[in-house]
Amino acid sequence: MTEAGMRERDRHGKPRPQRRAGFKGRVPRGGPWPARRDVGGEATEGAVLLYGWHTVRAALANPARRIRKLFATENALRRLADEGIELPVEPELVRPDALAARLTPDAVHQGLVAEADPLPSPTLEDLSAAGVVVVLDQITDPHNVGAILRTAAAFSVAAIVTTARHSPEATGVLAKSASGALELVPIVAVQNLVRALTALRERGVLVVGLDSAGDDDLAAVALRTPLALVLGAEGKGLRQSTRAACDRLARLDLPGAIKSLNVSNAAAVALYIATNTVTGKS
Secondary structure, three states: OOHHHHOOEOOOOOEOOOOOOOOOOOOOOOOOOOOOOOOOOOOOOOOEEEEOHHHHHHHHHOOOOOEEEEEEOHHHHHHHHHOOOOOOOOOEEOOHHHHHHHOOOOOOOOOEEEEEOOOOOOOHHHOOOOOEEEEEEOOOOHHHHHHHHHHHHHOOOOEEEEEOOOOOOOOHHHHHHHOOHHHOOOEEEEOOHHHHHHHHHHOOOEEEEEOOOOOEEHHHOOOOOOEEEEEEEOOOEOOHHHHHOOOEEEEOOOOOOOOOOOHHHHHHHHHHHHHHHHOOOO
């Protein structure tokens, strides 16, 4: 068989032009990966998967983030160059469908996928004894945790404290939902949340748990910094042991017919109230 006969053919039966892999050329259909993988799975051992423009751009700008591999479409590479973003590794040029094949059908990659080392996780002792931290009591939905991270970055939250177990990994969907905030807000993973809350209280942190059965409206509580706002999982709310470890339990009084919010929305309202209260703007 001739070379033309061995080449891939288009829908009219004509041989497709050969393509060469490389940064400045095109890559074979399907991209550089040997097989389709699920989003969130680690392509190389110990790596996290980041995708989406804001997510990957923030990771590229973070000196604490080590990028192992960067896969990008022509348009994305051109946009990175136009914005003057320096690339720590040589990118691999891929087709959009190759990136889509790497992710779940609902994932929006916007032409960028990166494999990177996980960010270092600080300890409670590493945190500054000032400002506001947000504590998550077994919130497992990566969309919610990512959205809370994004809100936390908007309100200059010092850190997110979460359990090492019963919490999503800082990769894939969580990173995309955080829209770059994963690079801005440290995540402290603790083995025992009650002990962590006790340690915060011993350092003079006011620990306030958000609970629909709380005695007071959060807006009426005399908040101060350092402050820890504790949020529970949707449906279950705060566990009993977590509630007992808080200084105060407070609720969010809402004026409308619906009296409950998605946990990420509740975090945004609580942080708005807390920020205005401690800065004297309320």
